[in-house]
Amino acid sequence: MSELKYPKLDLNIYVLIKQVPMPKAMKTTAEGLMDRTGKSMMNPHCSHALEEAISLKDKVGGTVTALSMGPPNAKQSLMEALRRGADRAYLLSDRKLAGSDTWSTAEALSKTIEHISNGDALDVLFAGLQTIDGDTAHVGPQCSARLELNQVTYVESVDIFDDKTLKVRRIIESGYQILKVPLPVMLSVSHTANVPRGPSLNSSMSALNKEIIMYNIGEVGLPETSAGMTGSPTVVSRVKNVVHDRGAIVLFTEGSTEERVSNLLTALKEETS
Amino acid sequence: MSELSAEEIAKRERDSAIPFVDLRDGARGVLTWAQMDGDDLADAAIELIGEATRIAQHLDEDSRTIYTVIIGRKTSQFTDKLIHHGADVVYVIEDERLTDYLTLPFTNAMVSAIREIKPEIALMSASTLGRDLAPRIAGILDLGLSADCTSFEVGLYVNRRKNQKFEKAFKMVRPSFGESKLATIVGPWCYPQMATARPGVFKPLDIDTSRTGKVIEFKPEWESKDFDVELIESVRNPSTIDLSKADIMVAGGFGMGKDGFGLLRELVDAINDNGQKAEIGASRAAVDAGFVDYAYQIGQTGKTVRPSIYVAIGISGAIQHLAGMKESSKIFAVNNDHKASIFKNADYGLVMDYQEAIPELIKQVKAGYKFPLDK
Numbered sequence: 109m110s111e112l113k114y115p116k117l118d119l120n121i122y123v124l125i126k127q128v129p130m131p132k133a134m135k136t137t138a139e140g141l142m143d144r145t146g147k148s149m150m151n152p153h154c155s156h157a158l159e160e161a162i163s164l165k166d167k168v169g170g171t172v173t174a175l176s177m178g179p180p181n182a183k184q185s186l187m188e189a190l191r192r193g194a195d196r197a198y199l200l201s202d203r204k205l206a207g208s209d210t211w212s213t214a215e216a217l218s219k220t221i222e223h224i225s226n227g228d229a230l231d232v233l234f235a236g237l238q239t240i241d242g243d244t245a246h247v248g249p250q251c252s253a254r255l256e257l258n259q260v261t262y263v264e265s266v267d268i269f270d271d272k273t274l275k276v277r278r279i280i281e282s283g284y285q286i287l288k289v290p291l292p293v294m295l296s297v298s299h300t301a302n303v304p305r306g307p308s309l310n311s312s313m314s315a316l317n318k319e320i321i322m323y324n325i326g327e328v329g330l331p332e333t334s335a336g337m338t339g340s341p342t343v344v345s346r347v348k349n350v351v352h353d354r355g356a357i358v359l360f361t362e363g364s365t366e367e368r369v370s371n372l373l374t375a376l377k378e379e380t381s
Numbered sequence: 382m383s384e385l386s387a388e389e390i391a392k393r394e395r396d397s398a399i400p401f402v403d404l405r406d407g408a409r410g411v412l413t414w415a416q417m418d419g420d421d422l423a424d425a426a427i428e429l430i431g432e433a434t435r436i437a438q439h440l441d442e443d444s445r446t447i448y449t450v451i452i453g454r455k456t457s458q459f460t461d462k463l464i465h466h467g468a469d470v471v472y473v474i475e476d477e478r479l480t481d482y483l484t485l486p487f488t489n490a491m492v493s494a495i496r497e498i499k500p501e502i503a504l505m506s507a508s509t510l511g512r513d514l515a516p517r518i519a520g521i522l523d524l525g526l527s528a529d530c531t532s533f534e535v536g537l538y539v540n541r542r543k544n545q546k547f548e549k550a551f552k553m554v555r556p557s558f559g560e561s562k563l564a565t566i567v568g569p570w571c572y573p574q575m576a577t578a579r580p581g582v583f584k585p586l587d588i589d590t591s592r593t594g595k596v597i598e599f600k601p602e603w604e605s606k607d608f609d610v611e612l613i614e615s616v617r618n619p620s621t622i623d624l625s626k627a628d629i630m631v632a633g634g635f636g637m638g639k640d641g642f643g644l645l646r647e648l649v650d651a652i653n654d655n656g657q658k659a660e661i662g663a664s665r666a667a668v669d670a671g672f673v674d675y676a677y678q679i680g681q682t683g684k685t686v687r688p689s690i691y692v693a694i695g696i697s698g699a700i701q702h703l704a705g706m707k708e709s710s711k712i713f714a715v716n717n718d719h720k721a722s723i724f725k726n727a728d729y730g731l732v733m734d735y736q737e738a739i740p741e742l743i744k745q746v747k748a749g750y751k752f753p754l755d756k
């Protein structure tokens with residue numbers, strides 16, 4: 109009877125999806141920028157954000173719009189979002205965006221949201237908590253500042269309070285907060301929030317008929333002076349590798365449980381003494 | 382050492398022709414946010430003042446004032462402590478409604494303080510609260526921001542593309558690409574140059590009770606929408622137990638289940654009966670699932686421990702967990718999934734079900750096995 113629990117709200121939901129290099133394919137170019145030509149995937153936290161967006165839509169109705177900024181191959185992740193149940197997908201792609209830091213990424217994404225929504229007010233903007241290539245956790249809050257939304261980061265659960273407010277739980281040090289948050293709001297979602305669903309047959313079928321709409325910066329009204337390296341208030345001046353001092357692990361795989369445990373304990377003792 | 386290559390010499394010559402610029406436009410001093418956890422001062426508050434003081438020594442003489450902003454319900458009681466730990470000017474923002482961190486009023490307060498103080502550098506903690514607050518501020522004031530930094534420097538920065546040289550740029554060093562690289566970020570074009578700094582990394586200054594400073598009661602202009610978001614509940618687990626005393630930490634994860642923690646307790650008891658100091662630890666997932674109390678959580682949002690031996694059982698090895706135990710002398714992992722990332726961060730491992738491994742460990746400890754300890 110869970111359908112009866114929620115009012116029908118028809119929320120206008122957006123979710124920010126970034127396509128990132130696979131962890132094994134992560135390299136930087138000579139200029140210190142991320143090399144985006146190798147194998148890539150949907151940023152894991154974005155996948156959790158998408159899940160939260162779709163399950164909110166499942167509860168109260170509405171549309172889920174997936175939005176990404178990146179090279180044309182980011183369409184891959186947006187297609188994945190459609191197959192999982194997003195209703196529409198947009199990609200902002202422009203060479204002039206290369207080298208964007210988080211401020212100018214947020215500026216570009218916010219401008220694109222304003223352009224797409226065209227006055228039709230956004231209710232909830234979902235973002236991933238952070239990306240695995242940038243690791244900053246900035247873009248969500250920076251978009252919410254630009255779009256003047258309420259904001260909750262480190263989100264672990266989202267529920268409906270009443271037709272204008274959500275009940276949101278967020279992680280804090282040594283515990284959590286539960287907040288009552290009026291719409292519109294930006295929620296940045298932790299990977300601890302949910303287990304993302306795979307593509308559904310239904311959504312995959314309807315995704316076939318959908319087009320990912322592409323924009324360049326001119327079309328969304330982003331001036332060149334705010335885009336990419338030119339528009340970014342920070343730059344990466346240097347990158348160096350971290351050396352780990354813990355050696356390779358020794359695994360104990362031979363023999364019975366008893367032998368394996370006792371071999372490990374003996375090795376531990378011998379090495380340290 | 383070796384002679385410079387022709388290429389290097391040419392580069393240096395080109396760099397020496399680049400003009401120095403200073404875009405600070407009156408921005409001076411270092412501002413820190415003194416984070417509160419509920420009604421208590423967070424450790425990060427004094428850590429940041431310590432680091433700010435070290436950074437300030439490398440700035441121009443007229444830019445060495447440390448401004449500290451404290452926001453909350455009962456903040457004035459902490460001004461002495463902040464000054465004794467190095468703050469020169471404390472901006473106190475006190476309001477009955479600020480029982481806990483809330484994004485909008487804290488942003489408004491910080492933005493107002495930054496506009497008034499006009500610092501050259503601003504530092505906040507890279508806690509779950511600081512990483513909520515800082516990007517919101519950066520979004521409003523159109524500032525650059527560097528996340529989760531682990532060290533800072535001040536020094537020469539040359540930007541060849543823009544043909545600019547900065548004598549005392551703020552260099553913010555941060556782990557990136559899943560902790561595999563250290564990136565240095567600079568942004569000497571917008572002020573303050575702002576960063577969040579990882580808690581626990583920077584050292585506070587020794588307390589000096591003879592230090593004096595200025596206290597300014599600061600009243601931001603609240604907007605009604607600042608208090609639209611309502612705090613229903615805030616759970617902070619008081620740290621009643623001291624996990625740092627244990628030489629052997631036996632930590633369980635989500636993979637253990639509630640029953641598993643019973644077994645874990647038996648193992649800890651057996652080690653203690655055998656005359657060695659052991660304690661239980663846990664991952665956040667195990668705590669959230671209710672297997673064990675928050676007080677035992679190890680990691681970024683739990684405790685940091687450095688025992689001689691850390692036994693991780695049924696723990697996947699998420700970066701946030703590693704943050705709290707990776708300095709342990711020896712790490713030993715039990716997990717039934719050989720791909721679990723804990724195995725990339727341990728010295729010894731058993732790919733095994735905990736239900737097999739723990740009873741065997743108990744047996745061997747009861748038979749007199751003693752873990753080798755550092756001291």
Ligand SMILES: Cc1cc2nc3c(=O)[nH]c(=O)nc-3n(C[C@H](O)[C@H](O)[C@H](O)COP(=O)(O)OP(=O)(O)OC[C@H]3O[C@@H](n4cnc5c(N)ncnc54)[C@H](O)[C@@H]3O)c2cc1C
Binds near residue numbers: 664682701
């Ligand atoms: C801001 C933030 C802060 C966080 N702070 C912390 C923190 O302080 N501490 C922390 O721990 N986490 C923290 N987390 C959560 C962290 O990211 C992980 O989600 C969490 O550590 C996972 O816990 P786990 O390894 O117990 O669970 P899982 O990731 O679910 O792993 C369970 C493991 O158990 C293994 N397993 C299952 N069954 C068995 C069996 N029968 N025998 C043996 N092994 C088995 C599985 O193979 C798996 O590897 C934080 C997250 C965020 C976003």
Ligand SMILES: Nc1ncnc2c1ncn2[C@@H]1O[C@H](COP(=O)(O)O)[C@@H](O)[C@H]1O
Binds near residue numbers: 127153234235238245
């Ligand atoms: N280029 C991008 N396109 C779409 N969303 C993005 C982009 N960069 C960041 N985001 C969103 O912001 C979140 C945090 O990213 P970051 O600040 O890079 O750690 C991500 O999980 C995304 O939801």
